[in-house]
Amino acid sequence: MSYVKGLFCRECGREYPAEPLNVCDFCFGPLEVTYDYPAISRDISREEISKGPLSIWRYHHLLPADASNRIDLNAGFTPLIRSKNLARSLGLEELYLKNDSVNPTFSFKDRVVAVASTKALEFGFDTLACASTGNLAGSVAAHAARAGMRAFVFIPADLEYGKILGAAIYGPTVIAVDGSYDQVNRLCSELSDTYKWAFVNINMRPYYSEGSKTLGFEVAEQLGWRAPDNCVVPVASGSLFTKIWKGMREFSSLGLIGPVKTRMFAAQAMGCAPVVTAFDSHIFDIRPVRPNTVAKSLAIGNPADGYYALKVLEESKGYAWAVPEEEIVQGIKDLAEMEGIFTEPAGGVVVSALRHLVKSGRIKPSETTVAFITGNGYKTQEVVADVAKPVLIKPTIASFEEAVSVRR
Numbered sequence: 180m181s182y183v184k185g186l187f188c189r190e191c192g193r194e195y196p197a198e199p200l201n202v203c204d205f206c207f208g209p210l211e212v213t214y215d216y217p218a219i220s221r222d223i224s225r226e227e228i229s230k231g232p233l234s235i236w237r238y239h240h241l242l243p244a245d246a247s248n249r250i251d252l253n254a255g256f257t258p259l260i261r262s263k264n265l266a267r268s269l270g271l272e273e274l275y276l277k278n279d280s281v282n283p284t285f286s287f288k289d290r291v292v293a294v295a296s297t298k299a300l301e302f303g304f305d306t307l308a309c310a311s312t313g314n315l316a317g318s319v320a321a322h323a324a325r326a327g328m329r330a331f332v333f334i335p336a337d338l339e340y341g342k343i344l345g346a347a348i349y350g351p352t353v354i355a356v357d358g359s360y361d362q363v364n365r366l367c368s369e370l371s372d373t374y375k376w377a378f379v380n381i382n383m384r385p386y387y388s389e390g391s392k393t394l395g396f397e398v399a400e401q402l403g404w405r406a407p408d409n410c411v412v413p414v415a416s417g418s419l420f421t422k423i424w425k426g427m428r429e430f431s432s433l434g435l436i437g438p439v440k441t442r443m444f445a446a447q448a449m450g451c452a453p454v455v456t457a458f459d460s461h462i463f464d465i466r467p468v469r470p471n472t473v474a475k476s477l478a479i480g481n482p483a484d485g486y487y488a489l490k491v492l493e494e495s496k497g498y499a500w501a502v503p504e505e506e507i508v509q510g511i512k513d514l515a516e517m518e519g520i521f522t523e524p525a526g527g528v529v530v531s532a533l534r535h536l537v538k539s540g541r542i543k544p545s546e547t548t549v550a551f552i553t554g555n556g557y558k559t560q561e562v563v564a565d566v567a568k569p570v571l572i573k574p575t576i577a578s579f580e581e582a583v584s585v586r587r
């Protein structure tokens with residue numbers, strides 16, 4: 180069973196039934212899921228959660244789909260790793276890396292798609308679709324394959340090869356649009372008016388976005404039922420950023436953890452930083468930009484949840500930082516060389532932003548900090564191709580010693 184009561188408009192508060200809707204008919208505000216919290220409060224406990232599966236579905240009370248019919252590739256419950264070398268290099272006493280790059284399709288998008296695809300089947304859809312910056316396409320295609328659904332995934336034509344392959348392998352129809360993500364998204368919005376498909380991040384968006392709360396739940400549980408002092412999160416549409424916050428706050432209001440004093444830090448790439456720019460100018464109107472960044476999974480120039488991300492920044496007393504393009508690959512290499520985790524540019528953005536936030540004193544050495552690593556480096560091999568230069572030798576000791584002089 181699910182504890183969903185319905186949907187409500189985030190702007191005017193008008194209520195709607197739990198249907199495949201995403202905008203308010205009256206004010207065009209975005210819709211969000213409402214739950215029967217008193218009933219959840221009766222049924223949920225640390226013990227109940229601990230008995231659940233090692234996946235996002237252990238938090239089923241706070242998800243808007245019926246867990247008994249779930250489309251399950253085992254998304255979530257990824258490692259929270261205590262950093263040693265990166266922490267030391269930054270001067271941090273307690274840094275954790277939430278390694279979501281080891282999800283079934285190698286990004287955090289499996290959390291949102293697991294929920295959206297389960298809900299889509301509940302609604303009776305036979306086709307899953309999405310507008311993707313890369314990772315979403317792979318996750319939608321994989322979950323559709325698992326569910327026996329048809330899939331159409333729409334991507335900007337200039338994506339990395341690994342992201343295209345990582346979707347195509349599951350057998351969807353991959354549509355590469357000659358345009359930016361924002362144009363892909365607009366096209367899909369128009370298509371969703373006429374095609375009766377479940378576009379996971381458009382008409383299914385209220386359900387889809389709830390899946391990201393599980394990152395907040397998990398981090399709190401894995402820290403021993405407490406919220407961290409700081410979260411450093413990559414921002415594209417802003418949905419993930421707002422939902423990590425929402426997840427921790429829900430846990431707190433249900434008494435599963437204490438008060439949340441977490442500061443939320445938003446990380447973007449300088450080549451696409453509309454949220455950071457608005458934050459710096461102290462305005463809540465996001466001015467859309469034309470993305471030009473190596474961090475393609477974050478290349479959303481007109482972020483749907485940007486306004487709400489700014490609200491969370493304000494409420495949590497957080498901060499937003501844009502990483503110079505030339506520091507992104509260095510962030511990827513730092514994480515790989517210091518912690519043995521190979522991430523994509525979104526992770527490089529987070530690591531480089533973290534470095535800046537510590538240097539500038541916004542994150543203090545004694546605080547508990549979690550950096551969210553949301554995608555896997557094997558999909559974006561192009562950006563670090565310069566390191567793939569092995570020492571070539573003949574199969575002899577002489578050739579080895581000629582090429583490499585090292586201590587025996």
Ligand SMILES: *Cc1c(COP(=O)(O)O)cnc(C)c1O
Binds near residue numbers: 419
């Ligand atoms: C989609 C994505 C994000 C950001 O997600 P939003 O919810 O749109 O802000 C971050 N990292 C990776 C790797 C992604 O694929």
Ligand SMILES: [Zn+2]
Binds near residue numbers: 188189192204205208
């Ligand atoms: Zn409204």
